[in-house]
Amino acid sequence: MIEAVTTADVLTARYAGLSARAWKAIGLAALLCAAVALPFLVSSYRVFQFNMVLVYAIVLLGLNILTGYNGQISLGHGAFYAIGAYVAAILMEHMGWAYWATLPVAGLTCFVFGFLFGLPALRLRGHYLALATFALAVAMPQILKYKHIEQWTGGVQGIVIIKPEAPFGLKITPDQWLYLFTLAILVVMFVAGWNLLRGRVGRALVAIRDHPIAAEAMGVNSALYKTLTFGVSALFTGVAGALGAIVIQFVAPDSFTAGLSINFLIGIVIGGIASISGAFYGALFIQFVPNFADQISKAAPWAIYGVFLLAFVYLMPTGVAGFVRLAWMRMKGMRYRRDI
16 A cells, blocks of 8 residues: 555656656747747837847846856857957957857857956955956957957947848848847857756856855866856857847947946846846846836936846846745645645
8 A cells, every 4th residue: 555655656757757858848949939929019118128138137047157057257248249249249240140040159259258268366355356257357348449450349439230130031020030140049048057057167167156165076177167157158158249249230449348247147147147038038137127227217227226136136136036036936835735
């Protein structure tokens, strides 16, 4: 009798696990279908805004890999975003490259820059590392204005990019096509990030973050993983920067100030540290909340923005992703208690 009950319990648990995975797959499929339909249901301006949400989500995923999963604080990802944007703009404007062909080059360039920056950053931790990366963000606009590279970067005037048309004779607007193109790239980047973080590499990153000495004792090459993480994080940000330049159709040094890097850090905190889904919530926050604050008060929009920021941090200390996860667990607990 005991053996039969135990077997039944195991089968029930397995069925429940399979059911949960099935529902999760169905939910993701429904969310993807809604995302594909979105640009055909809203205005062109809203399409542009949601396109930027997708771009920022890629950035925040890359930054979360570095900060959330590996514990390296960066206030300089706006610089990598700028490098990716300028690589795409220069290749399209001066060399006639197709917009889609610039993405891997932008990502690879930022990977190299991130990896090289990660080497000296090995000697820095905590607020010292944050200060070093912040210096990179502060210096980047001035570097882009440097007169000896002005012929490529356009100096203070920047570079104007021509918006690509929809291919294959598709009867959709350029904005709708760019949204769908960005969505496809986002799916690829998030699948790659999920596979990276849910496997052996992800466990090594978390081990270095939580117990660096224990990780070294277990044979994890801390220096190699840290520099590679910096490179991979910069790669994600560079791809997003290239997409952002194509969507906005313009790059200029003053578009990539240190404030952009701070916004990215705000995004991962609001969305949820060490959370893949948190990248979406953080991207929605940094795209729409400043607009809401401006609509509420034209005189003091940043004061309203600060109120929103404090409210999110106070009410959701683990980020929006953590709040959603906790709410779902409580709902499942209530359903379980009701069933018994």
